[in-house]
Amino acid sequence: MGLVVQKYGGSSVADAEGIKRVARRIVDAKKAGHEVVVVVSAMGDTTDExxxxxxxxxPLPAGREFDMLLTAGERISMALLAMAIKSLGHEAQSFTGSQAGVITDSVHNKARIIDVTPGRIRTALDEGNIAIVAGFQGVSQSSKDITTLGRGGSDTTAVALAAALRAEVCEIYTDVDGVFTADPRVVKKARKIDWIAYEDMLELASSGSKVLLDRCVEYARRYNIPIHVRSSFSGLPGTIVSNDNPHKPEGGEMEQAIISGVAHDTSEAKVTVVGVPDKPGEAARIFRAIADAEINIDMVVQNVSAASTGLTDISFTLPKTEGQRAIDALSRVREGIGYESLRYDDAIGKISLVGAGMRSNPGVTATFFEALSAAGVNIELISTSEIRISVVTRAEDVNAAVQAVHSAFGLDSETDEAVVYGGTGR
Amino acid sequence: MGLVVQKYGGSSVADAEGIKRVARRIVDAKKAGHEVVVVVSAMGDTTDExxxxxxxxxPLPAGREFDMLLTAGERISMALLAMAIKSLGHEAQSFTGSQAGVITDSVHNKARIIDVTPGRIRTALDEGNIAIVAGFQGVSQSSKDITTLGRGGSDTTAVALAAALRAEVCEIYTDVDGVFTADPRVVKKARKIDWIAYEDMLELASSGSKVLLDRCVEYARRYNIPIHVRSSFSGLPGTIVSNDNPHKPEGGEMEQAIISGVAHDTSEAKVTVVGVPDKPGEAARIFRAIADAEINIDMVVQNVSAASTGLTDISFTLPKTEGQRAIDALSRVREGIGYESLRYDDAIGKISLVGAGMRSNPGVTATFFEALSAAGVNIELISTSEIRISVVTRAEDVNAAVQAVHSAFGLDSETDEAVVYGGTGR
Structure with a gap:
């Protein structure tokens, strides 16, 4: 039996009862013969408080001190979890990110892991302990200050430790049964996915699926660490994210599913720069202004220029939370670029179809657009990658669009009870 | 202007308003030209929560994990305090006990400081920062685990840092105006003491005065660090604890007050071992049994043996919280010692008169007993040191006894408004 890294999110350890339930689950893994490293988030709403x-x-908390403050949350949950495990008769020790050897750069509030030196964790395991590690935090290599990893940081901590400790698997425990073919709150017939490849999961994550963040999946792919996403409440097997389908029959080839799932995202807004002179360098000046304001953008589309005017429109999408800053940044360079006007629209939604199988199935795009058309959904922007097609629509059309596409690709399960049941095949 | 260490207790930083008030006070000290190091406790009731x-x-939290948990409290308050200072336009950095170089032994929940290596604090000060340090915590020299210093630990952190950084003064901010000649809740005419010598303060602290703990005063005396106990609410000067009276006129000698103050304590109980054979070694066996149970005792009195029986009684006082354990420990050795019975009494109180001046004033004991007698207070036990006389009485007589003694030694102030006003001289 090998080493297992388990990660529990804030909703799994929201109160004393939750902590005791998680402790029992951890002890079960230890009893089954595994070495167990646990990464834990702050309890419930602690971070928000x-x-x-x-x-x-x-009014504007400083990065260094803000990180010092936030890391108190995991310190509380990890110490309580270690106590709860010890009261079940097993040895456990808790470690801060710094003690666990999570070394980061110095970018406070969204640091990146640059090295993991888990010497103390290895020693604790060798002495028979279960090791509990604070998620979401590390220590800066240069300044020795405490850092936090930003959104989804605890998942990344877990995967990084799994890689450094050569774990068999990294189990991400959450409040849903796994990764679904669509958001089960929108699509009642969504199915739990038993296995999904890293690349498909990456596309789903960056297209709005919230179960895993792309950053964590990227890390797992780089070090080839299988992730098992599963519920801390139900005990059912969840979704395996890895290179090779573990359900593949011995010596055989399983039929590759064409489509892994349908993701949607209503957290973005669309900015259109109207009447841009259609000459070299104009688009570059627009996106340099956006980049200088440190705004991440998603889709970009440039219309075909109208020959009569020599002007074109450029549209892009970005998180709503950065909309105002983008408008400000573009307004400042209006003179220089000479565009006519800006349009801002935050009533949009994005639907993405993801699947490595679409590479060899040319009919996918047509089927996708036909399904949207039959549902009466108008397409405003289109963007594609090798294994993904995304469209932007009106926000109010998103749910109908997702359901239509899910059905059109045969993803619907036989039952209506996706969340409770989980799916069995794909 | 030199370096000042300021310590703020949990009641001073109980909420956001308190933190902002304390931040302004810290900035005032910085503006006055001082280098400022601040030691802060956890906010209000955080530790209890x-x-x-x-x-x-x-049911029985493990020491290591319990310390990891509790230290989250100071982490929160120190980060918030640093943010509040920065929002006033001054540079501040917060440091955990470990980052501040507070090195302790490995006794979790009541570690002792064995070294302070404040290199990072010194650097932060040199760069113009106000340094905020988590009180009550350190890091174990041998295991590198996080430790806590136990009750009153933040005061000790402050004094230890003041010593290591060669501070001019260690200011202990609290919710009272300073050290008083008696507890102002009991004696309305109690006066604030402007200056008190370390040795008198030590006796007051170990006799029930709760403003400072003896452990912190001992540390300050060893390194000759003046302590200034004062209110974080009023801004008035408080009580200086040091070797030399700073109010002493140039070249002259101030008249030494005979009595510094009257302390009382109702947290103790009395155990009497009745009918102990009056032969060598019996007392030793009794107190070895108590010591083996790790119980700290306070006063000890042995009655004169009755010649007719060859038996004697031995009484001692100890914290009520340890009463049951003492009874258990003594019961186990009853056979071996052969005493007749045990009596346990937790309705007692202790009144202590403290003052270095009593060394050269032989009438003090007589005046003390006369005052108690006039107030109708019966004395049950007596114990003395060179500069302290303590008596045990019924608990219900304590307040009357303290008031009578306070008056008898001329300690009463002219006004009844001790807490608000403070005293002016001694």
Missing amino acids: LIELAEQVS | LIELAEQVS
């Missing part, structure tokens, strides 16, 4: 306190004392 | 959580997940 700390952020609120910070806002009360300071 | 964390202890409650621990009790919910584990």
Whole structure:
């Protein structure tokens, strides 16, 4: 039996009962003969409460101190979890990110892991302990200051430790049964996916599926660490994310599913720069202004220029939260670029179809658009990668669009009870 | 202007408003030209809330994990305080006990400081920062685990840092105006003491005065660090604890007050071992049994043996919280010692008169006993040191006894408004 890294999110350890339930699950893995490393997030709403306190004392909390503050949350949950395990008669020790050897760059609030040196964890395991590690945090290599990894950081901590400790698997425990073919809150007949390849999961994650963040999947792919996404409440097997389908029959080839799933995202807005002179360098100046404001954009589309005017429109999508900053940045360079006007639209939604199988199935795009058309959904923007097609529509059309596409690709399960049941095949 | 260490307790930083008030006070000290190091406790009831959580997940929380948990409290308050200072336009950095170089032994929950290596604090000060340090915590020299210093630990952190950084003064901010000649809740005419010598403060602290703990005063005396106990609410000067009275006129000698103050303590109980054979070694066996149970005792009195029986009684006092364990320990050795019975009495109180001046004033004991007698207070036990006389009485007589003694030694102030006003001289 090898080493297992388990990660529990805030909703799994929201109160004392949750912590005790998680402790029992961890002890089960230990009893089954595994070495167990556990990465834990802050309890329930702790992080939000700390952020609120910070806002009360300071309008713009400083990065270094903000990280020092937020990391108190995991310190509480990890110590309580270690206590709960010890009271079940097993040895456990908790470690901060710094103690666990999670070394990061110095970018406070969204640091990146640059090395993991888990010497103390290895020693604790060798002495028979279960090791509990604070998620979401590390220590800066240069300044020795405490850092946090930003959104989804605890998943990344878990995968990074799994890689450094050569774990058999990294189990991500959450409050859903796994990764689904679509958001089960929108598509009642969504099926749980038993296995999905890293590349498909990456596309789903970056297209709005919230179960895993792309950053964590990327890390797992680089070090070839299988991720098992599963529920801390149900005990059912969840979704395996890896290179090779473990359900593949011995010596045989399983039929590759064409489509892994349908993701949607209503957190973005669309900016259109109207009447841009259609000459070399104009688009570059627009996106340099956006980049200088440190705004991440998603889809970009340039219309065909109208020959009569020599002007074109450029549209792009970005998180709604960065909309105002993008408008400000573009307004400042209006003179230089000489565009006519800006349009901002945050009533949009994005639907993405993801599947490595679409590479060899040329009919996928046609089927996708036919399904949208039959559902009466108008397409405003299109963007594709090798294994993904995304469209932007009106926000109010998103749910109908997702359901239509899910059905059109034969993803619907036989039952209506996706979340409770999980799917069995794909 | 030199370096000042300021320590703020949990009641001073109980909420966002308190943190902002404390931040302004710290900035004032910085503006006055001082280098400022601040030691801060956890906010208000945070520590109690964390202890409650621990009790919910584990009947007997383990020391190492319990310390990891509790230290989250200071992490929150120190980060918030640093943010609040920065939002006032001054540079501040917060440091955990470990980052501040507070090195301790490995006794979790009540570690002792064995070294302070404040290199990072010194660097932060040199770069113009105000340094904020988590009180109550350190890092074990041998295991590198996080430790806590036990009750009053933040005061000790402050004094230890003041010593290591060669501070001019260690200011202990609290919710009272300073050290008083008696507890102002009991004696309305109690006066604030402007200056008190280390040795008198030590006796007051170990006799029930709760403003400072003896451990912190001992540390300050060893390194000759003046302590200034004062209110974080009023801004008035408080009590200086040091070797030399700073109010002493140039070249002259101030008249030494005979009595510094009257302390009382109702947290103790009395155990009497009745009918102990009056022969060598019996007392030793009794107190070895107590010591083996790791129980700290306070006063000890042995009655004169009755010649007719060859038996004697031995009484001692100890914290009520340890009463049951003492009775258990003594019961186990009853056979071996052959005493007749045990008596346990927790309705007692202790009144202590403290003052270095009593060394050269032989009438002090007589005046003390006369005052108690006039107030109708019966004395049950007596114990003395060179600069202290303590008596045990019934608990219900304590307040009357303290008031009578306070008056008898001329300690009463002219006004009844001790807490608000403070005293002016001694």
